[in-house]
Amino acid sequence: MGSAAPGTLLDMRILIVGGGVLGTMHAWHAVRRGHQVVQLERDAGPRAATVRNFGLVWVSGRAPGAETTVALRARELWEEIGKAARGLKFRAAGSLTIVNTDAEVAVLEQVMALPDAADRELKLLDAGEARALEPALGADLRAALWCGRDAIVEPRLVPGALRQALAASGRYQFLPGRTVVDADTGIVRDHLGDTHHGDAVVICPGAEHSILGGKALSGLHRCRLQMMQTAPLDIPLRTALADGDSLRYYPVFDVPARKNLPAPSPATDRWRMQLLCVQRADGGLTIGDTHAYDEPFDVGVAEEAYDELRGRAERILGRTIPKTVTRWAGVYSQQPEPVAAVESRHVLTAGVHLITGLGGRGMTASPAVAETTAKELNW
Template sequence: MRVTIIGGGILGTAHALEAVQRGHRVTHLERELEARGATVRNFGLVWVSGRAEHELAAALRSRELWEQIGARIPGVGFRPAGSLTLLRTPREIAVAEQVAARADAEARGFEVVDPDRIRALNPALRGKYLAGLHCSRDGAVESRQAMPAIRAHLEATGRYEFLPGTEARSVDGTAVRDDRGGRHDGDLVLVCPGAAHGGLTREIAGELPVRRVRLQMMQTDPLDEPLTTAIADGDSFRYYPGFAGSALDALRDDEPQDPVAAAGRMQLLCVQRLHGGLTIGDTHEYDEPFAFDLDSAPYDYLVALVEEFLGRPLPAVRRRWAGVYSQCVDPAQLVSRTEASDGVMVITGPGGRGMTLGPAIAEQTADLINL
């Protein structure tokens, strides 16, 4: 089959990989010269730990797929580094103990660990914390280099063409017209527009059951030592459905977040890039219109928190940015898949887990439509 894919983020790219692997030819349109949406603005975390029960199998499958993709395409930078959620209060420890006692704890690689074990797992963590939740199944990829690396691999098959700087403007049957006057005929069109819910997406699929979320992020100069695992703080328990339970309810009731963290709906996630710098975030803004500028208070808060965990000053913060992802409003769905017309499907809304789940979502789509 000839498959036309619109959108060069992880969803479009993972669907292209899946289609080519299944023997099809792919024409891939991206309106920017390089993917510019959530995919290149994220942490690159392949985050199994906090997934809800109904998402866990897909998250584990996706991690397995990322591992295979990483072995075939070293440029994606997959590493099975695991994560440590650092806990600062007895209530946070109670949440960790509750999830570590559940039946699925082994599948997630959960273990509650003391400060000595934390330092053995990640010697850079010489600061203050009471305990940690280790998740050995979490991993990371290098988001900014992964898309070009996957595309180079696909181009080598001779059955893949990437058209950067080419915006899809209309879909007529399964023919796609772009803003350069090109027409792309095929048997199937997969539209993966990310948070671009208007324009072409609205025209062909109407209002989708999705909303947008904006996050603030930063990156430091290289740290002069390895941060061997990703790290998170106990506030992350509040944002991931996998931690729901009576202990989390008690934490919410008895321990309000720090006012800056509460105002910015914040959690700490931090991962070391291959070049040594730390990617640190994040905030959550749910109400549009979003701010177009960056708020400094969350950055100061996060720097102080990472310094507390590392027990040393952070390297200089060199970059700050915001990103917007599309999130399906039905928590039971991993993603929103809408059949816009015969042979035309719009796929978006993986929320804050699209990098984690991209390969599994593409595999599921392919199985669903017998690709």
């Protein structure tokens, strides 16, 4: 990691609460600017959304304007950080969103006319062009949207790889197994009764909305997703894959032609489902996802949703996919629509910043959101 950037304050000690991707990206920018960082995490290592996601750096789905600007900056940062922390296995893999109907193609044509289509490296491909790009695709395909700026990282490896690079700076300390119970200007207290002192405090608690009494985050929602992982596929996938139901959810597809999409299938409606499929570095497929918003969330994961997701992946790839090896659910923190910014920021008291609410784009956006904090706080 480099030394302090010109014009920044030197020798600050920054306390970061939360060991997920957002907290760790804050640690990254602080250490890069020459500061000391102490990062506290409740668990032995992060076990929440950061290690339960697809690892998709997903520029393609973001709303035009500010959200895409953040995603494109984050994509640049991921590539840069991926070179310094190779263990997170950044891959500039791009993505294909596969569609099968004229109504879906009409949506993609309007997306291609958006002013930022070139910045996202979008291309509308016919079936032959899509198959040339991803030979693993099966026959069930009418057209596809290619996004050259989408990328993949390994979510289970990201926090550890970042921490390893941070530790090499000599300016970083990770304190796992510490639940922060109180925070005030320049100080946090953990559940063991220890106090930690610093010049600034940044709290990134993810979907733990009850943190510090819960008042600040009472306006946020949570969303629960079901996911699965297969044994290694016998061929490599060149890119990440999504199906046509993505057009119902991602803001970039909010173009006039979207209203002409046929009604969702009963499974899509029931599980608020789309197919996303990412090949892990070991060859296995991460497949999802469903969306549930009503709390309390189910304790179990629903087999019916997995049957549907597996069927969709097999149709897109035109082959039987390997057996499922693990299933899990994950929860992320989300702001109510319409959102003013990618993240929700609160200043609890002087120098104590609470940041979360990145929703389903948090793995993508975290490096850029943390950079914004660093700039705003003159780190």
